[in-house]
Amino acid sequence: MPTILxxxxxxxxxxxxxxxxxxxxxxxxxxxxxxxxxxLARRESPDLVVLDLMLPGAMDGLDxxxxxxxxxxxxxxxxxxxxxxxxxTDRLIGLELGADDYVTKPFSPREVVARVRAVLRRxxxxxxxxxxxxxxxxxxxxEYRQVRLAGQPVELTPTEFDLLATLATQPGRPFxxxxxxxxxxxxxxxSFDRAVDSHIKNLRRKIETDPGRPEYILTTYGVGYRLNDxxxxxxxxxxxxx
Ligand code: CA
Numbered sequence: 628m629p630t631i632l633x634x635x636x637x638x639x640x641x642x643x644x645x646x647x648x649x650x651x652x653x654x655x656x657x658x659x660x661x662x663x664x665x666x667l668a669r670r671e672s673p674d675l676v677v678l679d680l681m682l683p684g685a686m687d688g689l690d691x692x693x694x695x696x697x698x699x700x701x702x703x704x705x706x707x708x709x710x711x712x713x714x715x716t717d718r719l720i721g722l723e724l725g726a727d728d729y730v731t732k733p734f735s736p737r738e739v740v741a742r743v744r745a746v747l748r749r750x751x752x753x754x755x756x757x758x759x760x761x762x763x764x765x766x767x768x769x770e771y772r773q774v775r776l777a778g779q780p781v782e783l784t785p786t787e788f789d790l791l792a793t794l795a796t797q798p799g800r801p802f803x804x805x806x807x808x809x810x811x812x813x814x815x816x817x818s819f820d821r822a823v824d825s826h827i828k829n830l831r832r833k834i835e836t837d838p839g840r841p842e843y844i845l846t847t848y849g850v851g852y853r854l855n856d857x858x859x860x861x862x863x864x865x866x867x868x869x
Pocket of ligand 1: 679
């Protein structure tokens, strides 16, 4: 039974989420503020965290998210953010935070359960092909959900991994943002283009020597992104322009 950690200060929301998640076959542990949430994460090693953005006290949802990503044992745990404002979402999903999904308040508990299921499905690795894709120094291991660069493991969020693994299914072929969104977000989402861009930016920061002149993940202008199938030829010799 997967354990879901809910970090949320509004008791009514906690109760309704607990109710729906329990009925959907999940175990639920809950905390009302950031520090006790982190404590529970350390004790319970949850399979997924539902995290409210606006928490009382000195530690808000962004701080908790950052801290979880920093701790080795939780750096890969999927995180769904609860947020009151749609405008926050780009910032949440992208950049340094690496939350995997978000739900805007007010939400239906059914929607939250559906997203919990979707995120767990795509991060569980159960449908992963037993394939390792190697492009120059970059190694993408779908079975173990690991990425290595020159033999060294690279820590990616579940969403970053899914994006990279999708690109690696057909190196050289451009994927549209829409395709990437569908692959990564179960086709439920329609406006994640800029979230894809943010994740790609993060991926580049982690695996490219010079993220401004990427050698692995290339932009196909007007389309989307592709994994370079000839990185050795490209490396350091000419600027990438598409
Ligand atoms: Ca709150």
